[in-house]
Amino acid sequence: MNSRSKLAAAPYLLWMIVFIVVPLILIAVFAFTTSVTCDAEGNLLTEEELSEYLAECEENEVEPELTERTVFTIKNILDVSKYSTVLINSAWLALIATAICLVIAYPLAYMISRMFYTRQKLALMLVMLPMWMNFLLRTYAWMTLLEKNGLINRLLGLIGIAPLNMINTQGAVVLGMIYNYLPFMVMPLYSVMTKIDDRTIEAAQDLGANGWQVVSRVIMPLSMPGVASGITMVFVPSVSTFIISRMLGGGTNMLVGDLIDLQFLGNAYNPNLGAAISLVLMVFIFLCMSITNQLDNEDMEGVLL
Amino acid sequence: MKKISSKIYIFLVFLFLYAPIFVLIANSFNASKSRTVWTGFTLDWYVKLFNNEVILKSLLNTLIVAAIASVVSTILGTAAAIGIYKMKKIFRSLIINITYIPIMNSEMVTGVSLMLLFVALHIDLGYFTLLCAHITFCVPYVILNVLPKLRQMNRSLYDAALDLGCNPWQAFRHVVIPEIMPGIVTGFLMSLTYSIDDFTISYFTHGSTSQTLPITIYSMTRRKVSPEVNALSAIIFVVVLVILLIMNLSDIRRSKPRKKVKKGGTAE
Numbered sequence: 001m002n003s004r005s006k007l008a009a010a011p012y013l014l015w016m017i018v019f020i021v022v023p024l025i026l027i028a029v030f031a032f033t034t035s036v037t038c039d040a041e042g043n044l045l046t047e048e049e050l051s052e053y054l055a056e057c058e059e060n061e062v063e064p065e066l067t068e069r070t071v072f073t074i075k076n077i078l079d080v081s082k083y084s085t086v087l088i089n090s091a092w093l094a095l096i097a098t099a100i101c102l103v104i105a106y107p108l109a110y111m112i113s114r115m116f117y118t119r120q121k122l123a124l125m126l127v128m129l130p131m132w133m134n135f136l137l138r139t140y141a142w143m144t145l146l147e148k149n150g151l152i153n154r155l156l157g158l159i160g161i162a163p164l165n166m167i168n169t170q171g172a173v174v175l176g177m178i179y180n181y182l183p184f185m186v187m188p189l190y191s192v193m194t195k196i197d198d199r200t201i202e203a204a205q206d207l208g209a210n211g212w213q214v215v216s217r218v219i220m221p222l223s224m225p226g227v228a229s230g231i232t233m234v235f236v237p238s239v240s241t242f243i244i245s246r247m248l249g250g251g252t253n254m255l256v257g258d259l260i261d262l263q264f265l266g267n268a269y270n271p272n273l274g275a276a277i278s279l280v281l282m283v284f285i286f287l288c289m290s291i292t293n294q295l296d297n298e299d300m301e302g303v304l305l
Numbered sequence: 306m307k308k309i310s311s312k313i314y315i316f317l318v319f320l321f322l323y324a325p326i327f328v329l330i331a332n333s334f335n336a337s338k339s340r341t342v343w344t345g346f347t348l349d350w351y352v353k354l355f356n357n358e359v360i361l362k363s364l365l366n367t368l369i370v371a372a373i374a375s376v377v378s379t380i381l382g383t384a385a386a387i388g389i390y391k392m393k394k395i396f397r398s399l400i401i402n403i404t405y406i407p408i409m410n411s412e413m414v415t416g417v418s419l420m421l422l423f424v425a426l427h428i429d430l431g432y433f434t435l436l437c438a439h440i441t442f443c444v445p446y447v448i449l450n451v452l453p454k455l456r457q458m459n460r461s462l463y464d465a466a467l468d469l470g471c472n473p474w475q476a477f478r479h480v481v482i483p484e485i486m487p488g489i490v491t492g493f494l495m496s497l498t499y500s501i502d503d504f505t506i507s508y509f510t511h512g513s514t515s516q517t518l519p520i521t522i523y524s525m526t527r528r529k530v531s532p533e534v535n536a537l538s539a540i541i542f543v544v545v546l547v548i549l550l551i552m553n554l555s556d557i558r559r560s561k562p563r564k565k566v567k568k569g570g571t572a573e
Contacts, residue, residue, distance in 0.1 A: 007388065013388075019441040129549060242505075265508075274417065278413070281414060289409060
């Protein structure tokens with residue numbers, strides 16, 4: 001391939017600039033601007049001046065001549081702190097979900113990686129199969145189970161336990177996150193554990209390591225890259241979900257995703273504030289990633305699949 | 306002892322993963338609208354599902370958008386990968402890093418940013434915007450699958466083809482393309498599945514006439530009780546199961562010779 005083949009990337013570069021770079025710049029622009037009302041000449045009006053002018057127009061029965069102008073402000077970014085409880089709550093619930101996913105997935109991935117090759121394939125397929133159903137359907141399934149007169153409460157009733165209030169709680173939201181994103185934790189863990197040679201483990205045992213030492217001194221260090229990408233792959237979608245919390249949290253457990261949705265397509269229409277929250281969320285996500293990337297020095301491309 | 310406990314553990318995790326889906330499927334045959342009381346077997350919900358024009362129309366939308374988006378992304382992404390591969394390191398890593406953004410970023414931020422773009426350009430939300438959004442998040446998967454294949458390729462193969470009398474296009478067509486084909490196919494399939502499955506980005510970029518299936522499902526689940534959703538889930542589950550079984554069976558059959566080697570190494 002000659003140097004002219006560089007040109008093959010040109011259409012994509014154009015696409016990338018228009019649909020990846022510009023939108024991100026737009027988020028920043030919206031986050032740091034607000035639209036203000038000006039008079040016909042474009043001079044800024046204070047609220048008093050505005051109401052005076054409007055009253056004047058009404059008296060003289062003329063259409064008010066006003067223009068909108070976009071000005072720089074950091075008010076939106078400062079306003080995000082008003083919702084700090086929502087932000088902290090989102091991060092906290094996502095963190096719990098990620099931790100539980102890790103605890104569940106770690107032994108599972110190890111067990112799968114030590115099976116026969118054909119069984120490994122089958123087990124992995126079974127782990128991934130639910131992921132192929134849309135997450136809305138999976139979350140809907142839990143709505144059915146967790147309801148007041150849902151299946152779980154009915155089963156509990158059979159053994160004489162009073163119905164529990166499960167749906168519309170934070171626990172239900174965390175459960176939804178775990179259920180939806182557990183396979184994202186299993187896959188990267190499996191892909192590093194399957195590379196651990198049995199002989200390495202046997203060598204450790206021969207050299208006198210007990211079961212716990214094998215896990216803590218051999219398997220864990222070798223599986224660190226998988227742990228890092230698993231944490232990212234579960235935490236990022238969990239922290240920014242807006243449907244799981246709405247379906248299982250019943251609107252009372254608002255997460256940052258719901259907050260953003262509300263600013264753009266909901267009742268609290270305010271795209272500037274929405275963009276500011278999105279910007280904060282994005283910076284937060286990339287910060288978390290740079291931390292987990294420290295653990296994971298492997299080439300990213302291998303882990304993505 | 307250890308073996309039994311690990312079997313129980315695996316069983317419990319799979320129970321957790323599958324019980325909700327099976328309850329959903331069982332309910333799709335339940336005559337009662339209530340999701341907890343079994344009042345008899347019925348196929349009514351399936352009949353209703355296939356007579357529901359909104360669902361059928363959105364299914365068609367999903368398939369059309371996914372087909373166009375994945376074909377365009379595959380072409381755009383393969384060309385991009387070839388170009389990026391030839392670039393100087395500094396540009397290459399800059400472009401690859403930007404390409405990662407839609408994959409790493411929260412889908413929600415991607416969706417919102419695209420919506421802001423379309424609003425700023427005064428483009429009405431509809432098929433066109435939906436398609437642009439889908440292509441945007443699909444292309445990175447193609448690029449990131451094709452690039453490693455280009456790196457693995459032996460550089461002298463192309464030169465050898467030229468030495469043996471190929472013109473550059475022939476050498477590209479008959480030597481480079483077959484070498485990177487597995488990456489192209491994986492990229493295409495990933496684009497297709499991500500496009501069919503996407504909810505969040507579509508939610509922010511679709512118009513009222515360009516609803517995809519996930520968006521229709523979302524509006525159905527908001528009504529709390531809609532047994533048609535159960536029927537739809539059952540159908541999707543069976544379709545996915547069949548596809549995956551076919552894929553895995555052929556995969557296992559192909560890798561049989563390799564299995565023997567692996568077996569020798571495992572302690573089981």
